[in-house]
Amino acid sequence: xxxxxxxxxxxxxxxxxxxxxxxxxxxxxxxxxxxxxxxxxxxxxxxxxxxxxxxxxxxxxxxxxxxxxxxxxxxxxxxxxxxxxxxxxxxxxxxxxxxxxxxxxxxxxxxxxxxxxxxxxxxxxxxxxxxxxxxxxxxxxxxxxxxxxxxxxxxxxxxxxxxxxxxxxxxxxxxxxxxxxxxxxxxxxxxxxxxxxxxxxxxxxxxxxxxxxxxxxxxxxxxxxxxxxxxxxxxxxxxxxxxxxxxxxxxxxxxxxxxxxxxxxxxxxxxxxxxxxxxxxxxxxxxxxxxxxxxxxx
Numbered sequence: 001x002x003x004x005x006x007x008x009x010x011x012x013x014x015x016x017x018x019x020x021x022x023x024x025x026x027x028x029x030x031x032x033x034x035x036x037x038x039x040x041x042x043x044x045x046x047x048x049x050x051x052x053x054x055x056x057x058x059x060x061x062x063x064x065x066x067x068x069x070x071x072x073x074x075x076x077x078x079x080x081x082x083x084x085x086x087x088x089x090x091x092x093x094x095x096x097x098x099x100x101x102x103x104x105x106x107x108x109x110x111x112x113x114x115x116x117x118x119x120x121x122x123x124x125x126x127x128x129x130x131x132x133x134x135x136x137x138x139x140x141x142x143x144x145x146x147x148x149x150x151x152x153x154x155x156x157x158x159x160x161x162x163x164x165x166x167x168x169x170x171x172x173x174x175x176x177x178x179x180x181x182x183x184x185x186x187x188x189x190x191x192x193x194x195x196x197x198x199x200x201x202x203x204x205x206x207x208x209x210x211x212x213x214x215x216x217x218x219x220x221x222x223x224x225x226x227x228x229x230x231x232x233x234x235x236x237x238x239x240x241x242x243x244x245x246x247x248x249x250x251x252x253x254x255x256x257x258x259x260x261x262x263x264x265x266x267x268x269x270x271x272x273x274x275x276x277x278x279x280x281x282x283x284x285x286x287x288x289x290x291x292x293x294x295x296x297x298x
Contacts, residue, residue, distance in 0.1 A: 007062030110263025184266030
């Protein structure tokens with residue numbers, strides 16, 4: 001099997017380089033790759049890359065993910081999140097390849113407190129959410145064989161993430177104010193990559209399982225409780241933490257105005273994915289503990 005991975009330098013792309021190699025030959029590209037075009041603003045170059053590589057599976061881990069910045073550059077966000085995935089899908093349809101693509105909880109309006117189903121009505125609140133939803137629709141419209149995984153609150157040991165920011169601030173400040181009214185599940189890039197590899201292998205054997213799936217770690221938490229978990233873990237690991245537990249103050253989203261509106265309810269129901277692929281998704285604390293152990297050992 002030959003796989004083309006786009007967006008290899010991101011958190012998910014980095015982990016996919018590890019998980020996909022078990023399936024076959026992997027051609028991994030980023031925006032600045034030289035041998036082939038991985039630049040999502042060069043649509044003709046992307047199409048030529050797919051024709052030249054001739055992969056059995058295209059895995060797209062590239063996206064415009066700067067949520068607030070997207071508000072001021074909607075055309076660029078649309079090119080990267082809509083037009084480029086559309087080209088990948090058209091080429092996948094032409095060649096008969098599978099396309100794997102990642103989407104987001106931002107396609108929903110974040111209302112209520114029930115985990116979102118794949119069949120629920122969407123209602124994105126931001127340019128980022130709107131373009132990611134349009135990207136999903138562009139892929140489906142081609143009729144290509146595809147797997148779309150909606151996820152949320154992604155982190156990895158490599159690169160920056162919320163937990164690392166909290167660790168740094170906890171060592172510098174006497175008190176912290178953390179949002180408590182946004183709820184979701186921190187999801188490791190390694191989990192996304194491992195499930196993706198399993199799903200690709202399954203889809204190769206059972207083509208009719210293609211479609212849209214929600215993929216996040218199990219359980220739920222708020223940013224405030226997530227931060228508290230991270231800081232408590234660091235404290236127990238012997239890290240010199242300045243902020244006391246009671247000084248981690250819960251505040252409303254309105255305390256930190258942003259250019260893009262965030263969904264309050266980022267819960268995603270993963271029953272469809274777990275039953276289709278025979279998987280048990282671990283609790284979010286398991287993955288975060290593993291990531292923190294790796295980070296604090298460096």
